[in-house]
Each structure stands twice: as C-alpha cells, then as structure tokens.
Amino acid sequence: MDLMYQSTRGGEKNITASQAILKGLADDGGLFMPVEIPKLAVPVEKLADMSYQDTAYEVMKLFFTDFTEEELRSCIERAYDSKFDTEEIAPLAKADGMYFLELYHGSTIAFKDMALSILPHLMTVSAKKNHADKKIVILTATSGDTGKAAMAGFADVEGTEIIVFYPKGGVSPMQERQMRTQTGKNTHVVAIHGNFDDAQTGVKKIFGDKEFEKKLAERGYQLSSANSINIGRLVPQVVYYVYAYAKLLKNEEIVPGEKINVTVPTGNFGNILAGYFAKQMGLPIDKLICASNENKVLYDFFTTGTYDKNREFILTNSPSMDILVSSNLERLIYLSAGCDAEKTRALMEELSADGKYTVTDEMRAKMADFRGGYATQEEDGAMIRKLFEDTGYVIDTHTGVAAAVYQKYVQESKDQTKTVIVSTASPYKFSRSVMEALGYEDTAGSRTLDDLSEFEIVDELSAKTGLPIPKAVEDIRFAVYLHDDECDVDKMEETVSGLLK
Numbered sequence: 001m002d003l004m005y006q007s008t009r010g011g012e013k014n015i016t017a018s019q020a021i022l023k024g025l026a027d028d029g030g031l032f033m034p035v036e037i038p039k040l041a042v043p044v045e046k047l048a049d050m051s052y053q054d055t056a057y058e059v060m061k062l063f064f065t066d067f068t069e070e071e072l073r074s075c076i077e078r079a080y081d082s083k084f085d086t087e088e089i090a091p092l093a094k095a096d097g098m099y100f101l102e103l104y105h106g107s108t109i110a111f112k113d114m115a116l117s118i119l120p121h122l123m124t125v126s127a128k129k130n131h132a133d134k135k136i137v138i139l140t141a142t143s144g145d146t147g148k149a150a151m152a153g154f155a156d157v158e159g160t161e162i163i164v165f166y167p168k169g170g171v172s173p174m175q176e177r178q179m180r181t182q183t184g185k186n187t188h189v190v191a192i193h194g195n196f197d198d199a200q201t202g203v204k205k206i207f208g209d210k211e212f213e214k215k216l217a218e219r220g221y222q223l224s225s226a227n228s229i230n231i232g233r234l235v236p237q238v239v240y241y242v243y244a245y246a247k248l249l250k251n252e253e254i255v256p257g258e259k260i261n262v263t264v265p266t267g268n269f270g271n272i273l274a275g276y277f278a279k280q281m282g283l284p285i286d287k288l289i290c291a292s293n294e295n296k297v298l299y300d301f302f303t304t305g306t307y308d309k310n311r312e313f314i315l316t317n318s319p320s321m322d323i324l325v326s327s328n329l330e331r332l333i334y335l336s337a338g339c340d341a342e343k344t345r346a347l348m349e350e351l352s353a354d355g356k357y358t359v360t361d362e363m364r365a366k367m368a369d370f371r372g373g374y375a376t377q378e379e380d381g382a383m384i385r386k387l388f389e390d391t392g393y394v395i396d397t398h399t400g401v402a403a404a405v406y407q408k409y410v411q412e413s414k415d416q417t418k419t420v421i422v423s424t425a426s427p428y429k430f431s432r433s434v435m436e437a438l439g440y441e442d443t444a445g446s447r448t449l450d451d452l453s454e455f456e457i458v459d460e461l462s463a464k465t466g467l468p469i470p471k472a473v474e475d476i477r478f479a480v481y482l483h484d485d486e487c488d489v490d491k492m493e494e495t496v497s498g499l500l501k
C-alpha cells in the first residue's frame with residue numbers, strides 16, 4: 001500500500017508521492033502532507049554504521065513509496081556524490097560543547113544543496129512515472145540560497161526550465177554573484193524590485209492563476225516549485241537529522257535512546273519542520289529550538305500563539321532568515337490541528353486577509369516541543385567571535401544566530417541536553433559579515449573592511465582562520481555575469497511568459 005498525500009487545505013486527496021513532487025503546491029494553495037508520518041524501520045544503533053546515502057534510502061523509501069528501490073537509489077547516488085567536498089556529506093563538528101551539523105559541503109556551500117541536489121532527479125523520475133509530456137518549469141522565489149542551489153541542481157537537466165526571482169539588494173553580494181554567473185541554457189534569474197516576501201507572494205500568485213496555467217499548458221509547459229514547500233525537498237532534509245543522531249551514537253557522545261535537542265536557524269520553517277518529522281518518525285529528539293534573527297515572527301508565534309506578519313521587514317546580515325511569512329509553518333499548523341484541513345484553511349485565509357492569526361491553546365499544546373528564540377545582529381556577531389577565539393571554529397551568520405539563541409536558551413532553562421546546532425552555510429558565503437564579526441585589522445593599518453572587495457575578504461578570512469576556501473567560491477572568482485534581468489513585483493507573470501520561448 002502506497003503512502004498517500006493530501007493538501008493541508010483539504011482540496012486534494014489520494015495523491016501519490018511522485019504526483020505531489022511534480023505538483024509542488026496543491027491546487028487549493030495548500031501544501032502536500034503524507035496521511036501519516038511513517039516510523040523508522042531500522043533501529044538507530046544500526047544506522048550508526050551506515051553511509052549518508054544508505055541512511056537517505058532508509059528514510060526516503062518510507063515516504064516515497066511509489067518509487068522503486070532502483071529509482072530511489074539512483075536519485076540518491078546522483079545527488080550525494082563528488083559535488084560534495086566531503087565523503088561524509090554532512091559532517092558533525094564539536095566545538096565548545098555544541099555539535100555543529102555542517103550542511104554546507106555541497107555545490108553552493110549552503111544547506112539548500114542537501115535537498116536541491118536530489119529534487120531534480122526525484123522530479124524527472126516523477127514525470128516519467130506520471131507520463132507527464134510537458135516541459136517542467138521550476139518557479140522559485142529566493143532569499144538568496146535557494147535560487148543558486150536550485151539552478152545548480154536543475155542546470156541542463158533534460159525537460160526542465162528554471163526561473164528564479166530574488167529581491168534586488170536583499171541578498172548578499174556573494175549570493176548575487178553566484179546566481180548571476182550560473183551557467184546552463186535552461187536557467188533564468190530575475191531581480192525583483194521588492195523584498196523576499198514580495199517575491200514569494202508573486203510566485204504563489206502565479207501558481208494560483210488558472211488562466212495562466214492553461215495558457216502555459218497550450219505552449220507545452222507545466223509549472224512546478226523547488227521552494228521548500230515541495231515535499232520532495234522536505235523529506236530529503238529529514239535524512240540529516242537521522243544521520244546526525246547516528247553519528248553521535250557512533251562517536252559515543254550519546255547512549256542509544258538518549259534524547260537530544262536541535263537548534264535550527266529558521267526562515268521558511270522547512271529545515272526545522274524536517275527535524276520535527278524525524279522526531280515523529282521515532283528519532284529521540286526532545287526540544288526543537290527555532291532560532292530567528294530580528295525578523296522574529298516565529299519567536300513571537302511560539303511565545304504568544306499569534307502569528308503576525310504586520311511589522312517592519314528588517315534586512316539583517318543573515319538574509320536567508322529575513323522572512324515574515326514562513327510557508328512551511330502551515331504543515332505544523334495542520335498537524336497541530338489534528339490534520340483538520342478546514343481549520344488550517346481558515347487560519348491561512350486569515351493570514352492572507354489580515355496578515356495574522358491566533359491558534360487555540362489546544363494547538364499550542366501540540367507544539368510544545370518547539371521553543372522560539374531570537375538573536376540580534378550584535379549577539380550573532382559576538383557569538384561568532386567568541387566561538388572562534390575560544391575554539392578556532394568558524395561559523396557563518398545564520399549558524400551564529402542559532403548558536404546565540406541556543407546559549408540564551410541554556411542560560412534560561414538550564415537544560416543540559418546535548419544539542420545539535422544545524423549549521424546552514426559556509427562562513428565563506430557570508431565572508432564580509434563573518435569578517436566584521438571576527439574583527440578585521442589591516443596589517444598595513446590603512447584599509448577598513450569597506451575598502452575590500454568580496455574576494456579580498458575571502459582571502460583575508462582564509463588567512464585569519466586557516467579555513468580552506470571552498471571550490472564553489474574559487475569557481476566564481478573570475479566567472480562572468482550571464483544574467484541581468486529585473487522586473488517590478490506586478491510584472492512577474494509577464495516576465496515568466498517572456499522567458500519561456
């Protein structure tokens with residue numbers, strides 16, 4: 001019996017995994033959820049000796065039941081290969097009593113690679129399975145990392161086009177450079193005159209436009225999403241929580257069954273939700289600490305029960321977390337409402353009409369595993385600096401938010417449970433901000449950080465920390481810009497239409 005999927009808003013039921021992956025978003029605007037979260041079939045003790053790829057298979061086969069073993073293993077092999085600069089794929093580093101799960105060893109040096117290296121393969125297999133005859137057009141809004149990772153994953157993949165929208169001025173210079181130098185004749189990048197939420201709202205609007213869908217279909221195109229709302233992204237992210245736990249066991253940092261906490265630097269709520277799925281599968285996780293930057297909508301939500309996006313949008317130096325509408329939270333809302341699609345839809349309608357909603361106490365009780373926390377840019381920077389000075393270990397600004405939030409949590413709660421900090425980007429992806437935190441001193445004494453180019457900072461960071469410069473950074477050092485499209489927020493649909501020729 002296949003595990004079936006349904007929309008969080010009740011419109012669609014009895015959807016197979018491959019159909020859900022292909023569609024991305026449900027027709028009613030909801031997100032696909034499995035009718036139940038399967039239990040891990042292998043005891044974690046056994047997982048301790050398994051490779052990342054084998055762990056991936058054990059987790060994904062439970063969710064993607066309409067894939068054959070051969071199909072799934074081939075997707076996994078093509079995704080988690082030498083694109084990653086370490087055989088471990090997701091190494092676990094220990095520093096100052098914290099365990100950092102490094103998810104940035106893929107081709108774009110951020111954690112989105114974990115899911116986006118496999119999604120194109122899951123999607124092309126899904127298309128074949130469902131005899132889809134149209135070209136798949138991946139539409140994606142990005143706050144910086146998704147865009148590049150999605151393009152890297154889909155570049156020149158047969159039968160696909162990919163269009164990425166990012167907020168002009170709202171991503172790091174390195175992120176922008178990574179995207180605008182992307183090769184592949186099926187890749188398109190557009191800077192919009194607005195922020196990330198505008199980009200995301202615009203993309204959602206396009207997905208919801210039935211007229212447009214029909215027009216595209218006539219031209220032989222079918223839209224799909226590589227955003228973290230796609231179940232084909234969420235499930236691969238469950239894998240590394242299981243892998244991290246297995247690694248802790250193997251390294252004898254914990255005993256079998258011992259509960260751990262995880263702290264996750266959060267934006268769209270996909271990563272931490274995958275951790276929650278892992279817990280539901282039976283992995284011994286106690287608390288899921290949701291770390292936000294100054295855009296602390298989620299912190300407020302977990303502390304008050306009210307989600308309210310009506311506030312100032314703050315640009316921070318952890319831009320991938322600068323988000324006011326965390327799309328994947330809808331899945332937690334749905335689970336906490338006892339899989340009540342009506343209730344979920346009503347709350348999401350409130351969100352879209354008033355920009356806010358409040359959950360019931362009963363629902364809040366079901367979310368008790370989550371703790372919200374936030375860190376200011378100052379706390380983030382101080383954390384990065386202190387960790388480096390004490391241990392020589394360097395983290396990026398997103399991971400810094402998580403570590404700072406974790407430290408505050410321990411101070412307040414005295415909770416001594418061993419904790420995995422999910423490390424979402426290489427320090428080199430945010431070199432300037434990391435260097436600022438570490439304190440830049442020109443040995444000649446005349447230049448400040450503002451005088452340095454991105455790559456000069458990369459070299460300074462390498463000299464200061466001894467951390468090798470990733471190949472992904474070297475690769476774009478001399479690359480030329482291939483993309484320069486821009487558009488207004490209300491012109492996104494036209495832009496898509498124009499790019500598909």
Ligand SMILES: *Cc1c(COP(=O)(O)O)cnc(C)c1O
Nearest residue numbers: 145266267268269270271320424
């Ligand atoms: C995307 C991203 C996040 C946020 O992850 P979500 O799954 O959207 O919560 C955090 N850090 C980095 C570096 C990211 O790229």
